[in-house]
Amino acid sequence: MLSLNIPGRGPFTIHHLVLDFNGTIAFNGELIPGVAERIMLLSKEMxxxxxxxxxxxxxxxxxTGLPVSVQIxxxxxxxxxKGEFVHGxxxxxxxxxxxxDEAMFEEADLAIAVAGREGCATATLLKSDVIIEDINDGLDLLLNPKRMIATLRK
Structure with a gap:
């Protein structure tokens, strides 16, 4: 569990991290370097x-070998x-x-858009709370929650 108390937005208790695959944690179907290591660390919290x-x-x-559930x-x-999955x-x-990813962003407590090498759909971008360029930076926001708090505080 990850607890975030974001001034102006309130407390969040995070139990689940839902990741899109292609364009988010993978490029051309291959995991982006650094992602697996961060997933291993985050799996201890959520x-x-x-x-x-x-x-x-x-x-x-x-x-394979990562502590994730895969939903195809x-x-x-x-x-x-995707929206129904997150809603549950x-x-x-x-x-x-x-x-x-637009509907799952609407259902999530917090949504992070990844505008990496494959770009980001505008509708999804507009539903996000944070926009990052590199997935590893996004995962690092969760590993170092004060960064997320600094970005989202009002």
Whole structure:
């Protein structure tokens, strides 16, 4: 569990980190260097979920050995499916970049948009609380919560 008390926004108790895969923690279907190590550290504080359409068909192999649950989307409405998944959880931070991340951002307690090498869909960007360029910087916000507090305080 991660506790954040953000002045002007209130206290947050985070139990779950929900990560998009392609464009967020992976590029061209391969985990971005540094992500696995950070996931290992964060898994001591919260449950970590990777939710993806698995465009490149690599998520199972890339996440082998990581303390994450992998959810592969199967419906015709990936945006809605991601939103429903997050809606069923309590105390959630999401990270993503795609248009299909918009609904999960709406449902999350805090949403971090990753505007990395694949870019970030505008609709998702507008639903975010924080925008970062590199996923490792986003994960570091959770490993060093005072950074998140400094960014979001009002």
């Amino acid at each position: 449950e970590i979920h990777v939710i993806t359409a698995d465009t490149n068909g690599t998520v199972a192999r890339q996440c 989307l199967h419906s015709d409405n990936h945006t809605g499916e 959880l309590d105390g959630v931070i999401c990270m993503g970049n795609g248009a299909n």
